[in-house]
Amino acid sequence: MRVSETPLYPYERSPDQDASTPARHPVVVVGAGPVGLAAAIDLARRDISVVLLDDNDRVSHGSRAICFAKRALEIFDRLGCGDGIVDHSVTWSRGKVFFRDRRIYEFDLLAEEGHRRPAFINLQQYRLEELLVRRLRDLRSEGRPVELRGGSRVTKVEPGAGSVLLTVETPDGPYRLEAEWVVACDGAGSTVRRELGLDFAGRVFEDNFLIADVTMKADFPTERWFWFDPPFNRGQSALLHRQPEGVWRIDLQLGPGIDREEEQRPEKVVPRLRQMLGEDVEFELEWISVYTFQCARIERFRHGRVLFAGDAAHQVSPFGARGANSGLQDVDNLVWKLERVLRGRSPDSLLDSYDAERVPAADENILNSTRSTDFITPKSDASRLFRDAVLDLAETQPMARPLVNSGRLSLPHVYVDSPLHSADRSDLPARTRPGSPAVDAPIDDGWLLGRLGDRFQLLALGIDVPGEEPGLEVISLPAGQHPLLDERYLGEAPGALYLLRPDQHVAARFTGYDPERIAAAFRRASGQETADS
Amino acid sequence: MTRLRTEPNISDGDGFYQELLELHQGRSKEESDALNARLILLLANHIGDREVLREAMQAAARTAR
Numbered sequence: 341m342r343v344s345e346t347p348l349y350p351y352e353r354s355p356d357q358d359a360s361t362p363a364r365h366p367v368v369v370v371g372a373g374p375v376g377l378a379a380a381i382d383l384a385r386r387d388i389s390v391v392l393l394d395d396n397d398r399v400s401h402g403s404r405a406i407c408f409a410k411r412a413l414e415i416f417d418r419l420g421c422g423d424g425i426v427d428h429s430v431t432w433s434r435g436k437v438f439f440r441d442r443r444i445y446e447f448d449l450l451a452e453e454g455h456r457r458p459a460f461i462n463l464q465q466y467r468l469e470e471l472l473v474r475r476l477r478d479l480r481s482e483g484r485p486v487e488l489r490g491g492s493r494v495t496k497v498e499p500g501a502g503s504v505l506l507t508v509e510t511p512d513g514p515y516r517l518e519a520e521w522v523v524a525c526d527g528a529g530s531t532v533r534r535e536l537g538l539d540f541a542g543r544v545f546e547d548n549f550l551i552a553d554v555t556m557k558a559d560f561p562t563e564r565w566f567w568f569d570p571p572f573n574r575g576q577s578a579l580l581h582r583q584p585e586g587v588w589r590i591d592l593q594l595g596p597g598i599d600r601e602e603e604q605r606p607e608k609v610v611p612r613l614r615q616m617l618g619e620d621v622e623f624e625l626e627w628i629s630v631y632t633f634q635c636a637r638i639e640r641f642r643h644g645r646v647l648f649a650g651d652a653a654h655q656v657s658p659f660g661a662r663g664a665n666s667g668l669q670d671v672d673n674l675v676w677k678l679e680r681v682l683r684g685r686s687p688d689s690l691l692d693s694y695d696a697e698r699v700p701a702a703d704e705n706i707l708n709s710t711r712s713t714d715f716i717t718p719k720s721d722a723s724r725l726f727r728d729a730v731l732d733l734a735e736t737q738p739m740a741r742p743l744v745n746s747g748r749l750s751l752p753h754v755y756v757d758s759p760l761h762s763a764d765r766s767d768l769p770a771r772t773r774p775g776s777p778a779v780d781a782p783i784d785d786g787w788l789l790g791r792l793g794d795r796f797q798l799l800a801l802g803i804d805v806p807g808e809e810p811g812l813e814v815i816s817l818p819a820g821q822h823p824l825l826d827e828r829y830l831g832e833a834p835g836a837l838y839l840l841r842p843d844q845h846v847a848a849r850f851t852g853y854d855p856e857r858i859a860a861a862f863r864r865a866s867g868q869e870t871a872d873s
Numbered sequence: 874m875t876r877l878r879t880e881p882n883i884s885d886g887d888g889f890y891q892e893l894l895e896l897h898q899g900r901s902k903e904e905s906d907a908l909n910a911r912l913i914l915l916l917a918n919h920i921g922d923r924e925v926l927r928e929a930m931q932a933a934a935r936t937a938r
Contacts, residue, residue, distance in 0.1 A: 731912035800936040 347397040348473055351491025357515040366392050368506060368519035370400055370494050370532055372464065374652030375399065375667035376525030377472035381419045382675035384479045384486035385794075388682055391517070392476075393508060396660055399469035399492030402627045403553050406462050406581060406589055407661035411458040411752040411777060412668045418794050418844070419474040422457070425468060429461035430584050435564035437734070437744060441571050444735040448624050454824040455780045456787040460749065462583050464553075466666070497522070497535035497646070521678060522646045523666070530652035540636035540655070548594040548659065550603055550630050553587050554613065557622035560588065566746040568716070568731055572615035577716045579746070580616065587626065590616065591658065593717065600630045608795065635659050635710045637702045642695040647674060654702035659712035659747030662705040669752060670698050676794065676842035680866060690867030693760050701753035708748045715745035752777045755845060762848035762861040763837075769831045778844040781825040783817060788825060792817060794842045796862060801825070802835030803853055811862060812839075841865055876930035 349372070356363040367383055369376045372394035383390040408429070416422040433449045451459045473488070495514065496507035506517045524532035561760060565580040567573070576593040583589055590613065596605055606625060617623060637654035641647060649665030674694050680686035718724035733740035755761065755775035762776050771780050772779055778799075781788045798805065798812045802819025819826060819835050830836055839848040839861050848861035863869040883889050897905045917926055 725906055725910045726914070729907060729914055732907070733911055733914060737915070740914060743914070 345398070347393070347490070348399055348470065349488045349490040351489070351511050353510075353512055354487075354489060354515075356517060356812075357510070357512060359515075362516040362518040363507060364503065364518040364520070365389060365777060367391075367520075367521045367523060368393060368504075368517060368676060369523045369525055370506075371524070371526035371530075371650075371652070372469070372473075372488060372490075373525060373527060373650065373667075373812040374405065374468055374472065374664050375671055376523070377469060377497075377650065378415070378419060378668055379471065379525060379671040379675060380486055380488070381421070381475055381479065381655065382671060383678070384476065384484040385419065386675070386679045387485065388675075388679050389485035390487070391519075392486065392488045393492040393494055393506075394488070394490055395493035399466040399473070401466070402586070402629055403583055403589055404465035405468075405661070405664035406464055406583055407460055407750075408463060409460045409661065409663075409665045409750040410455065410457045411731070411750070412665050413461065414673050414777070414780070414789055414844070415668050417450070417789065418458070418672075419475065421471060424471050425463065426457065426461060428471065428584060429463040429465055430562065430563045430582055431458045431461050431837065432564060432582055433459075434562070435566065436567065437731075437746070438567040438570060439728075439735075440569050442735070444731060445741060447741070447817075452780050456789060457780070460661070462581060462589075463592070464583050464587070467584070485827070487775075494526070494531050494535075497532050498520050499646060501538070501645050509770045520645065520682070523674065523678075524646060524648045524652045524669075525650050525671075525683050526652050528651040528655055530648070532646060533638065533648065533652055536646060538638045538643070540634070540758045541639050547713070548597060548598050548600070548603075548630055548632050550592040550594055550609070551627045552590045552592075552609060552613070553583070553626040554590055554617075555586055555624045555626055556588060557624070560617075561620065567616075568727075568746075570616070572612050578616060578747070588623075588867045594630070595717070598630075604628050604630055635713070637706065639701070640695050641670075641698055641702075642691055647678075647694060649674060649698075654706065656705050656709035657713045658709075659716065659745075660705075660709055660750055661747070662709055662750045665750040666701060666705050666753075666840065669701065670694075674697055677867070679842075684869045693758065693867060697753075697755045697758050697760075700755075700757070704753055705750070712745045712747045760841070760847060760865045760867065762857075762864055764849060766833070766849055768775045768833055768836055768849055768851065769828060772829050772838070772846055772849070774846050774848055778838075778840055778846060779828045781822060781828050782821050783825060789844065791817075792840060792844050794844070796842060796866065797840045798858065799829075799838040799840055800835075801829055801838070803837055805853060807855075809855070809862075810860060811866075812858075840866060876922065876925045877932060879932070 367390045369392045370380045372392050380390050380392040413422055416425050436446050437444050491511055493509045494506050495509045498505040503518045503520050504522045507514055526532055562582045565576040570578055573592055581589040634655050641653045649670035657661045677690050677694055681688045716726055718727045728738050730743045734744050760777055761774040796812050798809050798814045800816045805814050812870040833851050837850045838846055841847050847865035
């Protein structure tokens with residue numbers, strides 16, 4: 341039996357259902373997909389009591405999100421489950437691009453050296469969710485305050501001044517919960533979003549995709565194959581991607597206005613797949629589905645005590661694997677802020693920075709995925725003319741290959757205009773400027789990111805920090821001993837101090853020790869001071 | 874409008890123009906359009922400078938009917 345057919349977290353009656361007044365919880369997360377699970381794990385690790393509600397009782401059906409970028413893996417490392425996820429996944433770097441009936445070029449994405457994690461991995465969403473549920477259970481057995489309630493569908497959301505009232509439908513009937521904060525991770529069809537009457541804004545366009553999971557009976561190369569306008573899917577695109585366990589993902593673009601039932605019939609699908617894979621390749625069809633997407637977001641991600649993350653807040657086309665990857669970065673950004681607010685260490689205005697930072701990130705993802713969609717499905721004659729010209733040239737002219745856009749790899753957003761960051765007055769390397777996520781580098785006993793925790797910290801490279809810094813953990817490393825660390829953090833400078841946030845993004849950096857400037861940057865980064873210092 | 878060269882810059886302009894027309898001779902409208910698109914992309918890559926390219930696009934758009 342496949343994992344997605346097994347109830348992993350069956351409905352169990354909660355004492356909250358018998359309470360005379362709604363039980364109050366610091367945080368309720370709605371939706372146990374990858375984003376909601378990651379949020380609950382991060383909160384539980386910080387000893388913030390969290391209830392995770394899901395209308396289902398099992399992991400997702402079908403492979404769905406399959407590509408997880410390096411930043412997501414680094415977040416999983418921080419959450420304590422990176423190894424298990426990477427161990428179950430496949431890594432690939434080679435690919436082929438086809439145009440009409442010919443192969444126009446091959447590529448090998450050589451990853452930059454000196455990072456613990458690869459640029460991306462492939463793993464079925466249901467496998468990822470299974471591993472995240474396991475991590476959540478482990479935390480619970482360690483005594484962390486986390487509860488995953490299956491078969492619990494939120495049907496009503498009533499925001500109040502000091503809390504939000506949720507109505508939860510269960511097999512035993514409805515009950516109510518009071519949440520100080522609600523994190524809505526309930527996906528593209530978010531109930532919470534609908535309950536708050538929020539609409540998606542921006543450029544909306546829809547396209548149908550057929551996705552199929554196929555098991556190959558024989559060896560097949562571990563490569564990504566992308567077809568533009570192939571003979572077996574005229575005017576559209578197709579993608580073949582490797583997953584673990586001998587399963588391959590096939591994405592066929594179908595365009596708008598199709599007959600969904602008809603397109604999913606095996607009699608229709610199998611001949612197409614034969615044309616894709618070659619007549620002599622034996623395969624078995626495991627799972628098939630038709631889905632649509634749009635590129636849009638809600639205007640604001642914070643609505644009082646309700647915070648939206650993942651597909652509930654923004655949606656993108658599948659090109660570039662920006663859906664799950666950006667949702668995980670939402671959670672990475674949000675949870676430490678929630679913790680500080682709940683503990684009274686920062687004012688609740690700190691949560692406005694979640695909106696200020698993640699809205700531009702969503703826009704960047706929407707921009708990238710819209711550009712990919714425009715390249716893959718040209719919407720005008722001129723657009724098709726240039727698209728085809730790029731593909732024709734790409735066969736013989738290397739100059740055209742960077743213009744071929746079948747999805748741009750998801751990279752973490754740099755919070756350039758964040759209200760939490762202090763102005764950078766240094767000549768230190770651009771890739772570690774304020775707003776950037778800390779860049780990994782090998783250090784003698786392992787990796788830099790492994791040494792960083794998930795609190796505010798001061799990374800001191802070749803600069804002596806005399807005393808203790810209030811509220812900050814100091815991590816001191818020598819300069820001149822780790823070439824890649826020096827290259828990424830120092831450049832030509834003899835030493836530097838980096839103020840890192842709990843999500844490992846750079847908040848400020850200095851080339852000399854000045855306790856007042858460090859303290860000011862920390863107050864600003866933790867939302868305790870908004871004026872420019 | 875400072876970086877795009879708008880003064881004559883091609884030696885033997887008549888020869889270049891003839892070559893350009895010869896390139897399109899015997900081609901259908903569709904083939905010519907595709908060829909022009911490839912030519913634009915090759916030349917744009919050679920120029921490389923985004924500001925020059927932007928100015929060229931604007932100059933071309935301004936003179937269009």
